[in-house]
Amino acid sequence: MITGRRVLVAVGVAAGLGAAAVLLVCTASLPARDGALTLAGLRAPVAVGFDEYGVPMLSADSRLDAIRALGYVTAQDRLFQMDLLRRTSAGRLAEVFGEPALSIDLKQRRLGLSRVAEAVLRRLPEDQSALLTAYAEGVNAFLHQMTIPPFECLLLGYRPAPWEPTDSLLVVSAMFQMLNGSEGDERMRTVMTASLPAEVAAFLLPPLDHYTAQLLTGGTTKPSSMTVPVEALAALRRAGGQSRSLQVSLVPGRKRELGSNAWVVGGGKTEDGRAILANDMHLDLGVPNIWYRVQMRYGRIELAGVVVPGIPVVIAGSNGAVSWGLTNVEGDFLDLVRLELNPKNPDEYGTPDGWQAFTHRTETIAIKGGPDQMVEIRETRWGPVAEEPLLGGPVALRWTALDPEAVDLGLVRMDQARSVWDALAVATRAGAPPSNVLLADAEGHIAWTYMGRIPVRRGLDGSVSVSWADGRTGWTGFIPPDDLPRVIDPPAGYLVSANHRMT
Template identity: 55%
Template sequence: MRRSTRAHLASALAALAIAGCAQGARVPLPGPAPAPALRADNADSAVTLPGLGGAATVAWDGLGIPAIRAASREDALRALGYVTARDRLFQMDLLRRSSGGRLAEILGRDLLEADTRQRLHGVPRAAAAILARLPEDQRAALDAYAEGVNAYLRSAEPLPLEIQKLGYRPEPWRPEDSLLVVLSMFQTLGGSEEGERTRTVLTRTLPPSVVAFLLADTDPYTKALLGAQAAAPPPLPARELRALVEKAARAAGDDRAEGRSAGVLSPRAGEAPVGSNGWAVAGARTRDGRAILANDMHLELGVPNVWYRAELRHGDAEVAGLVLPGVPMVVVGTNRHVAWGLTSLDGDLLDLVELEVHPERPDEYRTPSGWKRFDVAQEIIRVRGEADVAVTARSTVWGPVASRPLLGRPVALRWAALDPEAVDLGLLAMERVRSVDEAVAVMNRAHGPACNVLLADRRGRVAWTVTGPLPRRRGFDGAVSRSWADGSAGWDGYLPPAALPRVVDPPSGFVVNANQRMPLGAGAPALGRDYANGYRAHRITERLRAARPVAEADLFQLQLDAQAGFFDVYRDLALRVLGGEAASRRPALAEARRAVEAWDGRADVSSVGLALIARFRRVLADEVFAAWLGASRAAEPTLELSLADIDTPLQRALTERPPGVAPAGGWDAFLLGAMERAVAEVKQRHGARPLDQIEWGAVSQVRIAHPLGAIPELGALLNMATEPLAGCGFCVRLAAGSLGASERLVVSPGHEPDGVLHMPAGQSGDPRSPHYRDQQRAWVDGRPLPLLAGPAVRTLALTPDQPMNR
């Protein structure tokens, strides 16, 4: 679920719209913006808002960023629901439909598979159960937000362009819809089964020494950061790998066997993860004693952007930052006393429980208390233009039965997101914390997607901790799927707040997380798996150690760092290959050597040579892992290795070069052949241009598309322009096609006017609005925009529909 939903939405919407065009129902290109209530180009206005307890105001600045003022939290959230729906109604509706398994009813059969998965996993039922358990203040926040959204829905004319095209009217917003949106982010950050599936297949099909070698979770950069806490790397199992390579070579004569082993790496294996950068610098390292937080969250980019900028003031609470449309709270930001940012923890919040089905009664499975019948429910999925589809969802005492088996056996999904005890809106309490100590306590108690938390407070202090429900496992470590039927394995709730790790006021004067493994100390419980390569964290740490004193501008520039030292090992290897006698006799490889020698070590748009080096790395990885993992692919034909770090074992093999471990023909022949293939692929993509004239900007191009943007006559209107972008999948400035920084925030609590915040696209989801793309240029160019809303260019007065008795 980490990357597929947006792609499914885009293809389905495009197919639907194009089909409509082919039948004569062409999408009318919108003209100038009309002037319904609350459009971005309106003058001052007033609206009556049902449920409001007192007067409230919204002031928009020149970027369409709302500053909300109200007497109470609930009134501020009513106003937030109203203005967010005004700007992002279609996005909000798609988010709740995607999470709740209700896309097919507006988009058709192409989304039936995605809907079926959500229904089989019981996500809508989980949202309702979570709602029933929330504390009163969180439920009140959801109710108030829904009232604001629905007030806008009742008056929204015309409806957003996409909704007009699809020909439906959104249903009223329910409090549980906000929880569906929370669960959608849960799935993005911690809802993938693929890691455990991969580890299970490898464990069942490969020698233990090979599994330990492939799954070592400490790369050289992370090892340098961990110091003495880093575990010794496992030995390279040359004999076992040699046997696997020989087996693959024997199978190469059989086309079907060769097909099983080829392409075992997923397209995203070893590439940029969904994640983030975050760091906080203490006052001892800044110009005037202020602590400064920096955070840029890396997600799949789209139009509109995943985040919505907002400021809320009620009583003595003042919060500014980023909101997830559909959810009534600031996810990252500042309250003028404490600033907070998040990065993905890659927390292990999910287990696949191997089910022991009764050999004679297939409707029963074994549990610690004996055989038990599967719970069965019928889910009805409405499909646009077709008959409804009935889906049978089975569940167990541990959770729903997964939609596909693992190694031929059914598995149940034990996932924290489906546990009503493990999801809440605890981050709401961040609006009133006054120190990093109070913030750590709030974050450790809050439940939701598991994240690293970076904190800075007004007194110059900084901290790192984690948030989210982290399972307390019994009898196993959660690395691979196993049976829980005998009761020896399972979950005993979640780690208590006191058991969660934290670093407060470190001697270094700063804390950094870029999705790498963090130092936890001896005996600490494991938090996650499949951590990102530590190069980004190492580079950030290296820059911060050298920088003193620093200010907001310095940290913003660090967010734009495009140094690409991660590729140095592949550059050096390429030069050795290209300096050999065999390479000197090939003119194309002489050209390749000039390109590699010309690389400046960076991923700037103008950098040359990196395109070839990056392709060389991928060819090496594809061929090496195909030779090593043929047996695993044969056991599980759908296996695609999706681990975040493939480079640690790959580089070990390339450095030590044990005989017989190369895919074919010995190391020299293999490396030369891999370089020739990389050269051919780069030339095929970039035509007749000499390799030393192919700039990185021809490869690194940002693509930020609207779901309807594939329609030819709408693409230019709805999509952001595709253009070169500095950065790479391993750079601090992470850029990998449509994956990148969904925002960049730099702020010192108490010094918010000096803060920075920008994001792709703009505030509005309406292409006719001036705020549809007015932050895009600053985001691409790396130009800071102010964190706080500027002078008001339009205001809205919100009044109760009737006087409230106090």
């Protein structure tokens, strides 16, 4: 006869064994912190240590060996995060999350970021492509030696695929999307301009914000105030018979703005003549953090700073001679091109060279627990056709992140900079999400400039969607690096950036 007490004991033992098994599996995927490992591709031994916070400290003979080791230790600590970042950009979340992630995949496949990554890789300078290869070798060395994948992968029932050089570029694309990939403002302004009386639209959408107007007038006079269009606004109110809930639904939800802070003080304001730089980059909160701290020594180079898991570049940090920090640029690097369709053939759109047929590509999305889904995507000479029409018509997406000429890993050359002038040359030539770059060097000098490609527009300001069919509007390339604004050793002795306009 089995008593109730025996049953409870048996259940308790089983539960304890189950918990112990789960704990054993989870701890088995924790990263190694001591011992000797063989890493294929290394040209010489690399020493790896960790401080009390788990920050890796890598010492190698060459940059490529340091990057191989960085790939290995980053994968140890952040493999699931790295896989999630590349999957999000590539539109492959449904493979592991199933149908709930399909809508994200559809949007991402339309952008074609995997194809962009392949095109970028073909254009990269040899030293940058070698960097991506070395990083992938380090990640894959860990994957090969990994006995139990991260617990997130165990819960989802999959094992991450090998890392490719293009995967790092997909993570770069994820940063572009996070920082300046929103089309909501242009859609809003286009709808308001088309649907409101001209005087109301002009009042609600002034051509200049107060800050810019002050800059253009030299700060001596205030911009003239516009008369409130009382009658036009009252007429709109009288004509509006919608319910409050309907009125609210007409206003799209806006993506929360991301921003950062940074300041730098020149040597003239410090006790020992050295410059001071502080940087606090505010991005979406997540577990784990988007940033991964690292220290690297190779040759005569010593780097300390943060990287994004998956990208083998110190985004903000110091090499001992120069320090750099970033904040986001609240600029406009994306345009929605209104497409004029051929009334005789809706598969053609207007261009300066006449009617041109859409390019079609078909994407197959694998869905966990369900059948694959096929999606057909139309593309134009300016970019892919957006999923959502604008004012009832199709629009194409022209965005710097989709241009292979605007993406690279040029910031990696910051490790060689010995002065703010060297650093300015690196920053202004780097292809990355447009950012403010604040700099300080060991001689007490400070500087600011822009990083990333900024489009040169012809015939439009980018605030509303217009047609580019007649050739009078469009992009004519990017601002040359030497023409990007910069400030060096200002009289005030300091520089501050909180995502506002600096000049």
